[in-house]
Amino acid sequence: MHHRSLLFLLSCSMLLAPLANAEDLIEGRDPFEVLAVARDFGEANLSRDEFGDPMIAGFLGDLFYGVVFYGCSEALQCEDIQIVSYLSFEEAPSLERVNEWNRDYRIGTLALDGEGDLEFFVTIVLKGGITRTNLSNLFREFSFTYMLLEREFPEGTPMRADG
Numbered sequence: 001m002h003h004r005s006l007l008f009l010l011s012c013s014m015l016l017a018p019l020a021n022a023e024d025l026i027e028g029r030d031p032f033e034v035l036a037v038a039r040d041f042g043e044a045n046l047s048r049d050e051f052g053d054p055m056i057a058g059f060l061g062d063l064f065y066g067v068v069f070y071g072c073s074e075a076l077q078c079e080d081i082q083i084v085s086y087l088s089f090e091e092a093p094s095l096e097r098v099n100e101w102n103r104d105y106r107i108g109t110l111a112l113d114g115e116g117d118l119e120f121f122v123t124i125v126l127k128g129g130i131t132r133t134n135l136s137n138l139f140r141e142f143s144f145t146y147m148l149l150e151r152e153f154p155e156g157t158p159m160r161a162d163g
Contacts, residue, residue, distance in 0.1 A: 025132075028078040028081075031046055033132075034135070035056055037135050038067060039058075042060060043059050045057055048075065049068070053075055054069045060142070065084060080125045082123050083121060083142045084122075085120050086117050086119055089156050091116070092112060092116025093112070101152060105145060107142070107144075108120055108142065109122070109123070117156075120146060122145075
């Protein structure tokens with residue numbers, strides 16, 4: 001009889017474990033949850049884009065970045081976000097160099113914009129939830145990988161707090 005009770009309690013605790021962690025999940029329902037994580041790394045402010053969707057502008061050290069929210073319903077319940085920053089160039093880097101970067105680095109993606117500048121971004125899916133710890137780690141990885149990007153493309157001018 002004792003073994004059945006122990007087995008029952010163990011089964012119940014395993015079923016309740018995901019519920020305990022649900023409080024830590026950020027699911028895109030509230031942009032202030034993402035803002036709170038961004039503010040762990042420095043100044044960050046929430047505003048709205050031309051469609052009324054949330055967006056964040058912030059600083060990781062002296063690096064200026066944005067967080068763009070996508071797939072939002074009434075400016076809430078957003079499906080994913082992108083952390084993004086740029087390197088500007090007098091002469092655009094070759095597509096071959098951009099493709100090499102994308103092949104060699106697993107965190108972040110590079111794209112050439114219409115002006116020949118590099119857009120560096122990390123896409124994060126919120127639909128289904130991401131833990132606060134994992135989102136914080138992705139902000140950290142974004143910052144670290146951006147520093148590597150600056151070393152790989154030293155001729156680029158990063159977006160910085162000082163202009």
